[in-house]
Amino acid sequence: MNILSGEIPASEGTVELLGQDVTAWSQPRRARAGLGRSYQRTTIYPSFTVAENCRLAAQARTPLPWRWWEGAARCRHSAPVALEAATRVGLADFLDRPAGLLSHGQKRQLEIAMCLATAPQVLLLDEPLAGMGAEETDRMLDLLAELRAEHAILLIEHDMDAVFRIADRITVMVNGSVIASDSPQAVRNSAEVQAAYLGGH
Numbered sequence: 001m002n003i004l005s006g007e008i009p010a011s012e013g014t015v016e017l018l019g020q021d022v023t024a025w026s027q028p029r030r031a032r033a034g035l036g037r038s039y040q041r042t043t044i045y046p047s048f049t050v051a052e053n054c055r056l057a058a059q060a061r062t063p064l065p066w067r068w069w070e071g072a073a074r075c076r077h078s079a080p081v082a083l084e085a086a087t088r089v090g091l092a093d094f095l096d097r098p099a100g101l102l103s104h105g106q107k108r109q110l111e112i113a114m115c116l117a118t119a120p121q122v123l124l125l126d127e128p129l130a131g132m133g134a135e136e137t138d139r140m141l142d143l144l145a146e147l148r149a150e151h152a153i154l155l156i157e158h159d160m161d162a163v164f165r166i167a168d169r170i171t172v173m174v175n176g177s178v179i180a181s182d183s184p185q186a187v188r189n190s191a192e193v194q195a196a197y198l199g200g201h
Contacts, residue, residue, distance in 0.1 A: 086110075
């Protein structure tokens, strides 16, 4: 995932995004071209409000450095995008709340909202369910199910029950090697996967 997002350069092969070879592109350039990324550790600005976090992400997509006299909160371009992103993930009632005061699940929702504010077509999500309780997991899975209609999503996740609920295709890795890559049902029926992850013998 770090190679796909441009955080680590590829030692061989190519990375294509929406039909373009982006192997030599920087991480910011890939993001502006339609690639959104979330991390295993939440990467938000805790002292900023939900709206400010989303607005910063939107501004990164369409920076307007020449409009230095205009207050960021009144930006005609980023403010509506930020509101739409926060609303999309269910945080419309928390716009003025400092991000650091959100629950764990809400922080993960905010991180996805920040991704959405950059207008991505492809989302790379690294363990978005980590540390969530059952109710928060259900809420996040509902959000991902909604987003998959408009975005290609690559998801890294260890919650196998959640993966089977949401994925169209699953690739299972053990110690860096792929042991299965198929439909959820085929992966569920794999003896090797059962032995490695699902408690089979």
